[in-house]
Amino acid sequence: MRDLKRILELRFENHSQREIARMLKVSRNTVRDVFDAADAAGVYWNTAYNLSESQINELLFPSNGIDVSYEQPDYAYVHKELLKVGVSLKMLWKEYVDQCKSTHKVYLKYSAFCNNYSSYVKKNKLTMHITHKPGDRIMVDWDGKTMKVHDRSLNQDVTAYMFVAVLPFSMYCYVEACPRMDSKNWINCHIHAFEYFGGVSRILVPDNLKTGVTEHKKYEDPVLNKSYQEMADYYGMAIIPARVKKPRDKS
Structure with missing residues (x-):
């Protein structure tokens, strides 16, 4: 989801697009698209606060439905990199986020990144990398x-x-x-x-x-x-x- 309702609320509170993107961990382009769609449809917080996320989405993007295109990580690459000493999922997620930001694409939050990787491992019957502590x-x-x-x-x-x-x-x-x-x-x-x-x-x-x-x-x-x-x-x-x-x- 794009957190459309939360974006409109933060806009009402006079937060900038950059601040909202940082707070919600989405790309600035996504926030800008919501702002533009809200202006075109005349939908603001005073009319959206009592609506559901799906209702707001229908008002802002009636022809698209829920149109969220997250950049999907290369989990085959993630799994291969995790076999290396000292590499963690957190590090690979940050690398993935940096790549998305450089190409202005929407990235997954860390929890979704980890959950999707677990599903990938289970689906392909792979062995998840176990992180060990030195001398433990x-x-x-x-x-x-x-x-x-x-x-x-x-x-x-x-x-x-x-x-x-x-x-x-x-x-x-x-x-x-x-x-x-x-x-x-x-x-x-x-x-x-x-x-x-x-x-x-x-x-x-x-x-x-x-x-x-x-x-x-x-x-x-x-x-x-x-x-x-x-x-x-x-x-x-x-x-x-x-x-x-x-x-x-x-x-």
């Missing part, structure tokens, strides 16, 4: 892939399992090979990762593997491995496992 979380898991390591004492190749810890803001990683995927190695790898990163995060995000999470039912708090919980308590961290069957919760 550490995401951990067994990689799932294995590698062969030559054991000199046995003079044979043995299987090694890969522990991975990631700082999602920077994608800074720690990787360690272990002989077994058991609780002892799991916790030791965490300690080594904290030493490597030079500190701990506020939140630790593991997957729902048995070495860390005993039980995780939908709509219920997860039950953590006792040793794992004690480790988190010692370091002052909160463990929040990813949702079951929701791999996009993690980097």
Whole structure:
């Protein structure tokens, strides 16, 4: 909507076209068009204050109906840019607004911009970019892939399992090979990762593997491995496992 009624009210209060455009976050050309249409139709606040928006629109633009042409953002570009570190929806909206102002086009408000982007992501079954804070979380898991390591004492190749810890803001990683995927190695790898990163995060995000999470039912708090919980308590961290069957919760 053009906020026709509000434009007429602000005009009655002697606000300039520039002021009204800034207050309502619309282009100055839109305000000027409303002023011109109001003068041509003889419609002012004293006759419009008790009318609905659609009634005012019909008086000012009888042949057009509701003729609002917002410049639509390129959401494919928005989604691609959000994958870059440090880029936010707010920044991309401001960029879009600047482009609209330079070409004298009507732009969407920030809330509509975000809602439309969410609809675009849902319609195209894409993954929305998750904004992480530096050092706020550490995401951990067994990689799932294995590698062969030559054991000199046995003079044979043995299987090694890969522990991975990631700082999602920077994608800074720690990787360690272990002989077994058991609780002892799991916790030791965490300690080594904290030493490597030079500190701990506020939140630790593991997957729902048995070495860390005993039980995780939908709509219920997860039950953590006792040793794992004690480790988190010692370091002052909160463990929040990813949702079951929701791999996009993690980097």
